[in-house]
Amino acid sequence: MSYNEEKQLIFVKLRSTGQYGDDDSPAATATNAMVVSNISHKPLEGNRISRxxxxxFMGAPGEIQVTAYVELSFDVELAGSGDKVTAPAYSPLYHLCGVSETITADTSVDYALIDSGYKDGTIYYYCDGALHKMLGARGSFTMTLGTGGIPKLSFTLKGLYVAPSAVGALPAADFSAFTMPTAATSRTIAVFNFFGQPLQMSELTVTPGMAVNHLDVTNMEEIEFAGSRAGSVSLKFREPDISVISFYDLKQNGTPGVLAYQLGTDVTNTGSIFDLNIPALSVKNVTRSFSDGKSWLQVDADITPTAANLDLNWQHR
Known part of the structure; x- marks a missing residue:
């Protein structure tokens, strides 16, 4: 016997009461199900010690599992809710990754990073007849926003280990709150500016920089956010005339710059618009390559906030 790939489900629920690590039974509510792809699961991670x-006589001495946690990675299509003041159906995942949510009346749902008051939750991952639970789950994510595909959020989450169990039929899942994504093209990306220039971008990855670790000490076991954060951006674009902007000079001089990105247009995509703003970036690496006889630049930049939690902000509207 083996499990069927298509019979996978992920349910997520934020903890609203109780204590860290409580089991909030996300599968009890069908709308806690997530629409995901590209699942990667590590059922038992942690430190092992050789005896x-x-x-x-010769031979391996064997090892003992000392600490234990679960890691789960997957992609989510970046899409709005269809209503500019309703959070996307996958918004609980933002909260598990150290992100705040603010709903501005009649305008948008706004997100930013936080450095305290972190939330946690419970994840149930069903792989056909096996249930893997993750308690006290937290994690990180990246944004893939380049042209020629569906913009995606790639999440990596860790949770306290619970021994997997056998289950019968999969629980009911309701995906009605998820909407169709907007493909990223020259027509749908209404705004893209990097260091003040409307560049011809083909690839864009944003890494907010949060990190989590499994802590296991006396009187405390927790998936804990690291005490530091280092965000970054990686992008590829047609090389502009060096007389207009020189990314070599920007790197040499450490000149700060801004990134602005908007997927969707105000006229046709209300409720499905995604805006991203990164107010301070510093160029780290610049590499030139050629494709079809034309030069392209691959640029890596650090996110360098000028004040607490101003790394980046985005909104769905």
Missing amino acids: DVVKG
Whole structure:
């Protein structure tokens, strides 16, 4: 027997009461199901220690599992809710990654990074007849926003380990709150500016920079956010005339710049518009390549906020 790939489900629920690590039974509510792709699951991670014993003959001494947690990665299509003041159906995942949510009346749902008051939640991952639970789950994500595809959020989440169990039929899942994504093209990306220039971008990856670790000490086991954050951006674009902008000079001089991105237009995509603003970036690496006889630049830049939690902000509207 083996499990069927298509019989996978992920349910997510934020903890609203109780204590860290409580099981909030997300599968009890069908709308807690997530629409995901590209699932990667590590059912039992953690530290293992070699026994290093001597028995008078050759052979591996064996190991002991010392700490245990679960890691789950997957992609989510970046799309709005269809209503400019309703959070996307996958918004609980933002909260698990150290992000705040603010609904501005009649305008948008706004997101930014936080450095305290972190939330956690419970994840149920069903792989056909097996249920893997993740308690106290937290994690990180990246945004893939380049042209020629569906913009996606790639999440990597960790949770406290619970021994997997056998289950019967999969629970009911309701995906009605998820909407169709907008493909990223020259027509649908209404705004793209990098260091003040409307560049001809083909690839864009944004890494907000949060990180989580499994902490297991006396009186405390937790998936904990690291005490530092280092965000970055990687993008590829047609090389502009060096007399207009020189990314080599920007790197040499450490000149700060801004990134602005809007997917969707105000006229036709209300409720499905995604805006991203990164107010301070510093060029880190610049590489030139050629495709079809034309030069392209691959640029890596650090996100360098000038004040607390001003790394980046985005909105769905």
